[in-house]
Amino acid sequence: MKKLLALILLSCQLACSSLTDQGDDLFEKGLYLEAEKTYNEALQKDANDSKAMSGLQKARVKIIDVGLIEVRMLRLAKNFLVAADKLENLLQKQASWRVQFTSGIAETQETESRSSKDYLIGEMNREVDSGFPERSYWLWHTHKMILENNGSSPDLEAVRSKNTASGKKKCTNLQSLPTGKDVFLRTFVSRYCSLWGSAWSSKNKIDDAWLYSNVKFENQYKVENLNYSGSLNSQALKDALEKAFRSTAYFHPSANRTLALSMSGTLAYSDHRNSER
Template identity: 35%
Template sequence: MRKPLYILALALSLSACTSLVEKGDKLYQQGLYQQAAALYEQALAEDAEDIKAQQGLAVARNKIVDRGLIEVRMLRLAGNFTGAAQKLETILRNQSKWSLESFGAQAATQNEELGHMNKWLRKEAESLANSQQPDRFRWFESQYAYLLNNAQMSDELTQYKAQLNQDGKSRCLSLAEHVHGQRFYLRQFVHKYCLAWQQPVSLKLDNYDQSRFNRVRFDTQLNLGSFESTAQRYLVENTLIDMRNAFQKSLWYTSQAKQSARFQFSTDITYDRQVRHTQQEKRYMVTESRVDPQNSEKRIEVDIERVYIYPINEYQEYYTVRLGYKGMVAGQMVSHQHSSSEVNSTKSHTANYKEAQIKPLAANFLNLTELLKAQLRPLQGKYKSDLNALWKLQYCQHSAAESVAENALRCGKINPNEDFVNHWFRQEFGVDYKAMQSLYSL
């Protein structure tokens, strides 16, 4: 039996790959080369030897490069050299990733655009080197690594290194002057920044971060008024462990703190099951042999209706759960309350009478443990989001000048696109938070 099953599985797999290739072909014919390439890649993930998928992917990728080069030219002609350079850099990175080489007209167009970009790169490098913003130059090198390599500009860039290093060291020392007191995030950033520019500094702070916590406690109030209290207690205990772990993974936790965060966690479950004992009847037909009323010497088959009466238990369940947590963090209340109710009707009996097609029936009671689990799971997610929301509220607002750097760094950890964050980074370094994050592993 195994061989036919294997053949069937293989046939289904090949059919799925064929379908993906056919869909990719249709998208390719519509000029949707990116989408077509994605389907060919998916087909090859299922069958790496699929020749049609390999051919389709190669052709689609060539078309992606063709279209990209057209976009590069249009951007350049419109005077948008930055956009053209970014697009051409993406093309070069993809060609390397895809092991793709240009030929013929495509190669000619690419070489022409590279020539234009090489001139722009040299002017841009010189301008950035003289801007006294060394991070802009460093980001320029990172952003256009393939273009710069293609232009063979390593020797030309070297001439700027001494001045850039001097500017970087100077910026490091300027930042280090502001590291004191409770500026723990600024210290971490300045340490990495100065290390990158090979500038030794001595950074001193308070012994403990007074805004964060090094442990969290949960005081529990449990009222598990149900038949499954042991299992439910276990669920609550696991939930509290997960919430402790969530706090320790949040930005509010640090080993450099001294204080504890304290929360109250309440679980109140009420459950009632009522039963009513009744009788139920089932009518059914049987066939019996009777004397024919028309001819006493004959017998006939007659359908007779009978009634089977049996005892039944009718249950009514009422379940209510109220969950919640609350605590103070950074002078702000973090709290959430949730309640839910369930009503369930079910029956049971032990009757077993084949002629009436009656079999024993088990009651379908509420699974109280699963109900509680379903309520606890979103509560954990809400707790995490509340901690993040409070962090944003605390640090992603415009702040006084003396704390703007610290707050920008704290806010950037959770909201790197915040205008306040990027305004400070562009003002100080000439690039946004994500660029600095890439350069210095913030």
């Protein structure tokens, strides 16, 4: 029994004392992501573990370093968008981690950032010229770290200005469509126009026959053999039903119809002596 307890204690000691050491082993094997995670776990148990702090910093630097090499290989293979996506992710990690690295890594990062920025601005211009300002906007929105990490540039400002003008023009064209009374088109156009800072300016009203802005309940209850007509007595039930209605596809706040619904049922109860009332 004593021998078993000793073995259990030894196993626990090895497991508990080796988190930082496990991180070191993973780092030496080149498994930097796993090492970073393990060092983090060690610091969660002991925030003052200086060895884990140092290991975490080294692992994060290597993650950035290796990642930049992969970015360069992707760029040389002409996978420019994939390279830009990976670089954006690395820059976000760097900003979150606040890591400091050597001048060699910094130079590689600057070179790849410049190449990706030139590519992205070129693609943004191409999308605008092709009549797809929303695609151009998406490229900017998903690569802000690359495009604006060191501040904006005249080229970026020029393409964004051209893109906004193109988007507003497309917004105006969408608003002029003859199906502008369609609620789903209106919702789409309204959101699309808001992307370019424009509000929906169409004066068309929503007149879809199946859309309602409100609901009214008419109740018909049967108690024993007597017909009873009355309004809904429970405000809580009424509120719950109206809330459920607003979550359906038949509700729209700008519609001008009220949906009339009938609720019917039989109400009956009996006391403990089973006498009907």
